[in-house]
Amino acid sequence: MKDAGPxxxxxxxxxxxxxxxxxxxxxxxxxxxxxxxxxxKGVGATHLAPATIDVLGxxxxxxxxxxxxxxEFTAANPEHPYRRLPVELVRAGLDWFKARLxxxxxxxxxxxxxxxPTAVGVAKPTALVPETMAAGDLRKGGRFVFVGLRGLxxxxxxxLADNLARAALPGDASVxxxxxxxxxxxxxxxxxxxxxFARRFEQAEFRESVAxxxxxxxxxxxxxxxxxxxxxxxxxxxxxxxxxxxxxxxFEVPTxxxxxxxIRVFETMTAALRRQGARLVVGSTVAGxxxxxxxxxxVVTETAGRPLTYRARxxxxxxxxxxxxxxxxxxxxKIRETVFDLPVAGIPGPKRPLFETDYFDEHAISRAGVAIxxxxxxxxGKNGAVYENLHAVGASLGGAVPWRxxxxxxxxxxxxxxxxxxxxxxxx
Amino acid sequence: xxxxxxxxLVVGGGSTGAGVxxxxxxxxxxxxxxxxxxxATGTTGRFHGLLHSGGRYAxxxxxxxxxxxxxxxxxxxxxxxCIEDTGGLFVSTRWDDPGFGDDFLQGCRATGVPVEEVPxxxxxxxEPRLDPGITRAFAVPDASLDPWKLVSACARSATEHGARxxxxxxxxxxxxxxxxxxxxxxxxxxxxxxxxxxxDVVINASGAWAGQIAKLAGCEVTVLPGKGIMIAMNHRxxxxxxxxxxPPSDGxxxxxxxxxxxxxxxxxxxxxxxxxxxxxxxxxEMLDEGEKLVPGFREARALRxxxxxxxxxxxxxxxDTRDVSRTHTVxxxxxxxxxxxxxxxxxxxTTTYRLMAEHVVDAACEQLGVERPCATAEEPLPGxxxxxxxxxxxxxxxxxxVPGSEExxxxxxxxxxxxxxxxxxxxxPTSLDDIRRTVRLGMGPCQGGxxxxxxxxxxxxxDRLDHRAANSAxxxxxxxxxxxxxxxxxGDQLRQARLDDWIFQGLLSVQHLPR
Numbered sequence: 001m002k003d004a005g006p007x008x009x010x011x012x013x014x015x016x017x018x019x020x021x022x023x024x025x026x027x028x029x030x031x032x033x034x035x036x037x038x039x040x041k042g043v044g045a046t047h048l049a050p051a052t053i054d055v056l057g058x059x060x061x062x063x064x065x066x067x068x069x070x071x072e073f074t075a076a077n078p079e080h081p082y083r084r085l086p087v088e089l090v091r092a093g094l095d096w097f098k099a100r101l102x103x104x105x106x107x108x109x110x111x112x113x114x115x116x117p118t119a120v121g122v123a124k125p126t127a128l129v130p131e132t133m134a135a136g137d138l139r140k141g142g143r144f145v146f147v148g149l150r151g152l153x154x155x156x157x158x159x160l161a162d163n164l165a166r167a168a169l170p171g172d173a174s175v176x177x178x179x180x181x182x183x184x185x186x187x188x189x190x191x192x193x194x195x196x197f198a199r200r201f202e203q204a205e206f207r208e209s210v211a212x213x214x215x216x217x218x219x220x221x222x223x224x225x226x227x228x229x230x231x232x233x234x235x236x237x238x239x240x241x242x243x244x245x246x247x248x249x250x251f252e253v254p255t256x257x258x259x260x261x262x263i264r265v266f267e268t269m270t271a272a273l274r275r276q277g278a279r280l281v282v283g284s285t286v287a288g289x290x291x292x293x294x295x296x297x298x299v300v301t302e303t304a305g306r307p308l309t310y311r312a313r314x315x316x317x318x319x320x321x322x323x324x325x326x327x328x329x330x331x332x333x334k335i336r337e338t339v340f341d342l343p344v345a346g347i348p349g350p351k352r353p354l355f356e357t358d359y360f361d362e363h364a365i366s367r368a369g370v371a372i373x374x375x376x377x378x379x380x381g382k383n384g385a386v387y388e389n390l391h392a393v394g395a396s397l398g399g400a401v402p403w404r405x406x407x408x409x410x411x412x413x414x415x416x417x418x419x420x421x422x423x424x425x426x427x428x
Numbered sequence: 429x430x431x432x433x434x435x436x437l438v439v440g441g442g443s444t445g446a447g448v449x450x451x452x453x454x455x456x457x458x459x460x461x462x463x464x465x466x467x468a469t470g471t472t473g474r475f476h477g478l479l480h481s482g483g484r485y486a487x488x489x490x491x492x493x494x495x496x497x498x499x500x501x502x503x504x505x506x507x508x509x510c511i512e513d514t515g516g517l518f519v520s521t522r523w524d525d526p527g528f529g530d531d532f533l534q535g536c537r538a539t540g541v542p543v544e545e546v547p548x549x550x551x552x553x554x555e556p557r558l559d560p561g562i563t564r565a566f567a568v569p570d571a572s573l574d575p576w577k578l579v580s581a582c583a584r585s586a587t588e589h590g591a592r593x594x595x596x597x598x599x600x601x602x603x604x605x606x607x608x609x610x611x612x613x614x615x616x617x618x619x620x621x622x623x624x625x626x627x628d629v630v631i632n633a634s635g636a637w638a639g640q641i642a643k644l645a646g647c648e649v650t651v652l653p654g655k656g657i658m659i660a661m662n663h664r665x666x667x668x669x670x671x672x673x674x675p676p677s678d679g680x681x682x683x684x685x686x687x688x689x690x691x692x693x694x695x696x697x698x699x700x701x702x703x704x705x706x707x708x709x710x711x712x713e714m715l716d717e718g719e720k721l722v723p724g725f726r727e728a729r730a731l732r733x734x735x736x737x738x739x740x741x742x743x744x745x746x747x748d749t750r751d752v753s754r755t756h757t758v759x760x761x762x763x764x765x766x767x768x769x770x771x772x773x774x775x776x777x778t779t780t781y782r783l784m785a786e787h788v789v790d791a792a793c794e795q796l797g798v799e800r801p802c803a804t805a806e807e808p809l810p811g812x813x814x815x816x817x818x819x820x821x822x823x824x825x826x827x828x829x830v831p832g833s834e835e836x837x838x839x840x841x842x843x844x845x846x847x848x849x850x851x852x853x854x855x856x857p858t859s860l861d862d863i864r865r866t867v868r869l870g871m872g873p874c875q876g877g878x879x880x881x882x883x884x885x886x887x888x889x890x891d892r893l894d895h896r897a898a899n900s901a902x903x904x905x906x907x908x909x910x911x912x913x914x915x916x917x918x919g920d921q922l923r924q925a926r927l928d929d930w931i932f933q934g935l936l937s938v939q940h941l942p943r
Contacts, residue, residue, distance in 0.1 A: 050935055122937040153835050153845065156885025162895035166942060191835040254935060256878060323926035329918045331715060331726050355917060359910035360939050403934035
């Protein structure tokens with residue numbers, strides 16, 4: 001070591017956070033020839049979310065068409081981040097995502113929501129689903145069989161089936177449900193995780209055993225729902241082979257984290273990033289920033305040894321909300337954005353509580369987050385952008401309640417896509 | 429109306445009531461216990477879990493201290509499975525008068541509390557998270573006591589001796605005949621049926637609610653419910669019970685119990701034991717006092733806050749409930765009010781529950797004109813026969829030999845599918861909260877984030893519970909949990925709560941379930 005000063009590296013854009021929003025912005029910029037670094041404390045919310053792209057699922061009731069619902073929704077919610085994301089931009093983001101994740105065979109679009117079952121049997125609206133989930137669409141009804149796997153504690157088909165059989169569906173769609181419980185060959189293991197099952201499904205013998213036992217117990221015309229554990233790296237092959245062997249449509253139902261379908265998305269997107277020459281550093285915490293005037297010059301990460309500075313022309317904040325550590329509330333009630341200490345909007349006044357006493361009420365804190373301008377840049381109230389070259393995406397943005405609206409992945413995808421567009425235009 | 433006949437009817441299913449039912453049943457009385465909710469959901473299930481050495485009362489309340497000394501030793505022999513032998517320390521912090529240590533030593537010696545002053549370096553070696561600025565430390569035989577295990581063991585023992593234990597049975601009225609209580613009319617809170625219970629003697633063991641029950645027999649009993657709040661912290665911040673060495677005050681104790689540590693408490697006189705509000709000021713006070721014992725306490729992860737109501741009985745008016753003795757009182761209403769067949773036991777504390785039971789059953793024997801000796805000081809509770817204390821690693825030890833050989837439903841508290849299914853089969857609950865208390869389901873850091881979906885699935889599969897009932901069990905658990913979690917949400921625990929929101933409201937969409 002001849003140099004005792006801080007080490008530095010230079011990029012066109014540095015993205016902080018490796019969830020869907022950060023990966024989308026990074027991959028899109030890398031594809032356009034930018035030198036990109038992604039700095040992440042750990043893996044992102046992809047490993048928690050079900051890998052469906054929910055754009056807008058609920059406004060009062062379930063939403064049939066996000067494209068139709070969005071204009072009115074954003075007009076009624078002027079602080080919502082979709083306000084900065086016109087319908088055609090969201091549509092372009094979805095198209096880009098479908099093309100980049102070609103091997104996932106994403107189906108659907110902005111004009112019509114699917115209705116797919118959750119693991120408790122609620123028919124949930126969502127815009128895009130991977131091909132492994134498409135046969136679970138409930139809109140036309142059907143006769144569904146849900147498969148239980150002994151040794152998997154994260155999926156309860158009887159509970160799902162009992163609720164789903166009584167779910168309210170549009171038009172005259174009707175659903176019948178039943179279950180089949182299988183005892184797959186697990187050796188001595190009694191407690192196998194979702195990822196453990198996914199790896200086993202990639203073994204031909206395991207698939208044969210499952211398909212053999214299940215095939216004898218299916219009746220003509222039934223649609224077969226598995227927990228979302230049908231393979232990690234070779235999900236398409238696993239799913240296709242099960243459909244071929246069983247001669248029934250097969251689909252996956254997302255269940256408790258870690259999300260196998262989410263891990264697939266993360267793996268595909270990070271592999272594509274590496275192919276494009278981007279740098280992905282997982283395990284690095286951004287601990288400081290260097291700026292001059294209203295320009296951000298670099299961010300400093302804590303790594304073993306000594307700090308490392310990443311300089312860039314543009315930066316993307318994709319650290320998520322409270323769940324991911326992008327926002328924090330301390331014991332005295334103060335909310336802060338954890339990387340740049342950016343202004344946080346949407347905090348209720350001192351007399352108003354952050355939380356309601358009923359769990360299912362909407363809590364004021366849910367809408368806290370970073371406010372942005374038309375270029376996706378964090379702003380300080382009406383005083384404009386905090387830094388001219390810092391953009392914010394995903395769940396760090398305030399104004400949304402993604403899990404209630406069923407809008408999380410849609411917002412992440414569209415905002416990541418939009419930030420990349422803004423950066424490309426700005427750097428020309 | 430269906431009628432049930434019994435010799436002794438016990439009202440109240442906390443530690444006192446369960447202890448009374450066991451004692452009476454062991455003395456050969458036909459015994460029935462009614463409790464309006466689940467067992468140990470009143471004051472017993474809402475305390476910090478301290479098995480007193482007597483040290484806390486040594487200076488100010490010597491009668492209570494002496495009782496604690498005796499009962500502590502008895503419970504160590506007879507209820508070992510409910511006790512973790514943590515030991516206790518009284519420490520003088522920078523904010524406390526070191527001179528109080530001398531009063532403390534003197535008080536302990538006078539009341540028989542085993543005590544030993546330990547060098548500060550020794551105390552800090554034992555509990556390295558303690559503020560290094562402490563000036564004195566004293567070791568006493570405090571311990572932690574699992575209230576749910578204790579009550580459940582008492583109820584089991586009572587049942588083995590022929591008692592009927594009826595949780596979710598609320599007393600609507602007491603029947604008087606010729607100046608004597610002859611029974612009670614009770615309401616089954618689960619199926620809505622009413623039941624008439626004929627009894628030779630009714631024992632009012634309803635603690636903070638004793639005034640309300642006594643009124644049903646026309647007797648005036650003044651119980652001052654003293655509200656105490658407690659906060660469970662996500663770690664064993666200490667492994668020894670740590671008390672402030674000063675006169676009893678708010679936030680003066682941290683009790684390590686099971687996987688958490690609990691800080692307590694306050695003492696505020698309230699009008700109604702069912703209306704216990706927790707204020708932000710009280711929470712801040714607990715966190716600030718915790719900080720004085722364990723620096724960094726304020727930003728440590730807080731799991732849940734709750735309040736309980738102490739049953740403080742006094743014949744006189746007092747200004748401060750802290751001045752009321754912690755000892756108990758037996759009120760024989762035949763002597764006191766001319767109402768036969770009715771005895772109230774109130775005051776006291778969980779550490780002395782056994783002694784309280786002994787005294788009130790003695791009074792019942794006297795009323796019934798029989799002499800039957802009490803055996804609870806010798807006979808161990810079920811599960812405690814080998815006199816071995818519970819210890820923190822017990823559940824890990826049980827699963828260590830072959831990892832992955834059992835399905836772990838709750839990873840935080842290491843609850844297996846087998847244990848959960850056994851608890852469901854035994855209790856036949858419709859509420860996941862009842863199961864929570866039985867096996868500590870969902871009491872760990874994620875507060876049910878992962879196990880509650882699984883437990884709902886298992887509960888639903890058991891006897892094919894109706895889907896609406898399963899949905900209600902799930903949703904009600906989340907609503908109940910929120911009440912205890914919401915007032916202290918910040919830092920990492922808010923992060924956890926948001927993850928749970930994603931699971932329940934995002935991934936599963938439980939808010940759209942039919943109920």
